[in-house]
Amino acid sequence: MLVTLKENLEKADKENYAVGAFNSPTLESVRAVTEAAEELQVPVILSHAEVHNEVIPLEIIGPILVDFATKASVPVTVHLDHGSSLENVKKAIDLGFSSVMIDASHLSYDKNVSTVQEVVAYASKYGVSVEAELGVMTSSGIGGEETAGHEPGGKSPDYLTDPLIAKDFVEKTGIDALAASFGTVHGIYTKKPALDFNRLQAIYENIQKPVVMHGGSGLSEGEYRRVIGLGVRKINYYSYAARAAAHVVEEYLNKEKNVFYHDLTVAAKEAIKNDVKKAMVIFSSPKMKI
Numbered sequence: 001m002l003v004t005l006k007e008n009l010e011k012a013d014k015e016n017y018a019v020g021a022f023n024s025p026t027l028e029s030v031r032a033v034t035e036a037a038e039e040l041q042v043p044v045i046l047s048h049a050e051v052h053n054e055v056i057p058l059e060i061i062g063p064i065l066v067d068f069a070t071k072a073s074v075p076v077t078v079h080l081d082h083g084s085s086l087e088n089v090k091k092a093i094d095l096g097f098s099s100v101m102i103d104a105s106h107l108s109y110d111k112n113v114s115t116v117q118e119v120v121a122y123a124s125k126y127g128v129s130v131e132a133e134l135g136v137m138t139s140s141g142i143g144g145e146e147t148a149g150h151e152p153g154g155k156s157p158d159y160l161t162d163p164l165i166a167k168d169f170v171e172k173t174g175i176d177a178l179a180a181s182f183g184t185v186h187g188i189y190t191k192k193p194a195l196d197f198n199r200l201q202a203i204y205e206n207i208q209k210p211v212v213m214h215g216g217s218g219l220s221e222g223e224y225r226r227v228i229g230l231g232v233r234k235i236n237y238y239s240y241a242a243r244a245a246a247h248v249v250e251e252y253l254n255k256e257k258n259v260f261y262h263d264l265t266v267a268a269k270e271a272i273k274n275d276v277k278k279a280m281v282i283f284s285s286p287k288m289k290i
């Protein structure tokens with residue numbers, strides 16, 4: 001069934017677990033993620049990252065995501081990831097998305113606030129949830145291109161979310177969930193991420209709302225459990241599942257002769273399903289509050 005992000009994350013917040021958000025720019029990934037969630041009977045978020053419009057346009061994949069969500073036996077949120085403008089948010093809402101992210105984090109603080117306020121005012125008319133970002137999520141340079149225009153690496157601490165500003169941001173905008181930067185990066189990790197757990201804890205305590213962790217694939221089970229214990233309720237998980245599918249396809253091509261393309265889609269779907277299932281098991285089991 002299709003549910004809003006607010007509904008999905010409020011339950012997670014009450015019961016201290018996280019819901020996985022999986023970008024699904026191919027039919028293989030939509031099917032893999034939905035089947036995995038249904039087999040495990042866990043809630044899930046099907047995301048379309050605006051940057052993946054180059055892979056498949058929102059207008060094509062959007063109705064497919066909504067259709068899968070509506071028919072699913074578990075709660076599914078259909079979410080726009082890193083929406084760049086009110087115009088694109090409107091397109092997603094028109095297609096039936098139950099949640100949108102507006103990413104204005106690269107703008108000045110005041111402009112970020114006013115942009116998000118505008119999106120919240122619009123989305124709330126349709127009962128659609130809003131996620132916004134404070135601080136800057138960078139990319140490792142290998143995949144993870146969701147935030148076009150952001151420099152890879154993130155060497156300056158300025159890119160991390162300030163817990164006091166986070167409180168002001170959430171109060172002023174009325175968002176349902178905050179994408180916070182505390183050490184994860186988009187894409188494949190080239191070095192071990194240094195997560196700032198104290199910062200995360202302070203952010204969650206200050207905002208009293210679900211925290212979203214971007215760049216959420218590629219962490220250890222212990223790291224997942226710890227961030228969930230500290231208030232992360234939505235984990236964006238993509239790059240490692242996409243790589244897992246590519247590896248399986250590569251092996252398949254090296255091993256088999258007379259390969260047909262449809263065989264590769266079946267192998268890719270199974271690889272994504274196996275990978276996201278492992279993540280879902282970790283995310284969905286209730287955690288001890290830390």
Ligand SMILES: [Zn+2]
Nearest residue numbers: 137146214215
């Ligand atoms: Zn992101």
